Amino acid sequence: MITLPEELLLLAVEDDGRIAYTAGLPGFGLAIIGACLAELSVGGRLDADLSGVRVVSTTPTGIAAQDLVLEALAKGPGRSISDWILELQPRGPELVAATLGILTQRGILAQQDQRFLWVLKARRYPMKDGREQREAKLRIMELLLSEELPSTADTVLLGFAAAAQLLQGFLSSAEIARLEHRIQQVGGLDLFVRGTEEAIRADAEIRARAFMTPLF
Amino acid sequence: MNAMIEELPQLTCVKASGRLDFEASSGFQTQMEAAVAGAATRGAAVVIDCASLEYVSSAGLRVFLVAARAAKAANIGFAVCSLVPAVKEVFEVSGFGRIIDVQADFAAASAKLAG
Numbered sequence: 001m002i003t004l005p006e007e008l009l010l011l012a013v014e015d016d017g018r019i020a021y022t023a024g025l026p027g028f029g030l031a032i033i034g035a036c037l038a039e040l041s042v043g044g045r046l047d048a049d050l051s052g053v054r055v056v057s058t059t060p061t062g063i064a065a066q067d068l069v070l071e072a073l074a075k076g077p078g079r080s081i082s083d084w085i086l087e088l089q090p091r092g093p094e095l096v097a098a099t100l101g102i103l104t105q106r107g108i109l110a111q112q113d114q115r116f117l118w119v120l121k122a123r124r125y126p127m128k129d130g131r132e133q134r135e136a137k138l139r140i141m142e143l144l145l146s147e148e149l150p151s152t153a154d155t156v157l158l159g160f161a162a163a164a165q166l167l168q169g170f171l172s173s174a175e176i177a178r179l180e181h182r183i184q185q186v187g188g189l190d191l192f193v194r195g196t197e198e199a200i201r202a203d204a205e206i207r208a209r210a211f212m213t214p215l216f
Numbered sequence: 217m218n219a220m221i222e223e224l225p226q227l228t229c230v231k232a233s234g235r236l237d238f239e240a241s242s243g244f245q246t247q248m249e250a251a252v253a254g255a256a257t258r259g260a261a262v263v264i265d266c267a268s269l270e271y272v273s274s275a276g277l278r279v280f281l282v283a284a285r286a287a288k289a290a291n292i293g294f295a296v297c298s299l300v301p302a303v304k305e306v307f308e309v310s311g312f313g314r315i316i317d318v319q320a321d322f323a324a325a326s327a328k329l330a331g
Contacts, residue, residue, distance in 0.1 A: 047273045047275050048273060049274065148285075149288050184311075189281060189310055189312055189315065190274065190278075191309070194309055
């Protein structure tokens with residue numbers, strides 16, 4: 001069984017094993033954190049409303065990334081979904097590394113270290129057979145091209161993929177523009193996705209303010 | 217959380233009351249599955265009357281989506297009505313209002329679905 005953060009990470013892997021540039025954008029790390037929260041919620045560890053996240057059970061899941069998030073939430077004060085995501089932002093790389101570790105342990109991804117210009121280290125994650133990534137893409141495409149109501153799993157997958165700009169990895173800009181209405185209609189019908197979108201907006205605003213404010 | 221199922225001639229009305237949170241969501245989902253299955257066998261539409269539903273969390277929201285999907289799969293009408301402001305806000309923020317038929321009150325839902 002593949003988890004939501006794992007599916008998102010797979011969507012960021014290109015055919016040759018390189019990580020898509022969109023994974024370097026701040027939204028990707030925030031979406032991975034949001035996806036961990038959503039997965040914990042589906043797994044009966046968290047519940048949330050518009051004002052905050054509530055820990056329902058502190059029983060570990062056995063999945064490193066999720067347990068790291070669960071532990072932080074169990075120890076921390078009450079915060080909204082978006083505030084928790086921003087709070088956990090510095091731990092985003094740790095969560096990504098833990099999730100990549102699971103995917104490589106399970107043989108879904110391999111890990112290849114290479115040298116670029118003999119000096120710079122470059123790591124690739126070629127897929128074993130790409131089945132899991134294909135399935136995630138197919139679920140998204142079926143949802144986008146049908147008129148059906150989404151399942152709870154598919155709406156969050158689409159919502160997080162859109163928030164993290166991962167749709168660009170397999171859809172052209174023209175296709176995304178054509179499907180925008182459907183993406184808005186059926187993607188992210190979930191408070192954790194909405195909280196993630198809010199965190200991404202807040203993060204962008206902070207960066208914009210910092211960029212536009214003179215240092216001296 | 218309490219849910220009372222009432223079978224009307226062309227409608228099955230589920231009157232939800234109390235707090236629909238993680239703890240209540242599993243039981244409510246079981247009741248909704250039964251309500252939709254029962255409505256499908258007699259070709260009736262399903263209305264969830266939320267007039268007395270005070271609170272809905274993320275776990276509770278999922279039940280509405282599961283129920284709406286089941287109703288669509290069974291080719292029967294589905295709507296929710298009489299959302300109190302707190303629940304209405306959750307529906308609006310989550311985007312549920314874009315895919316689920318939300319009616320102002322039971323009379324409006326009944327008129328639309330039972331025609």
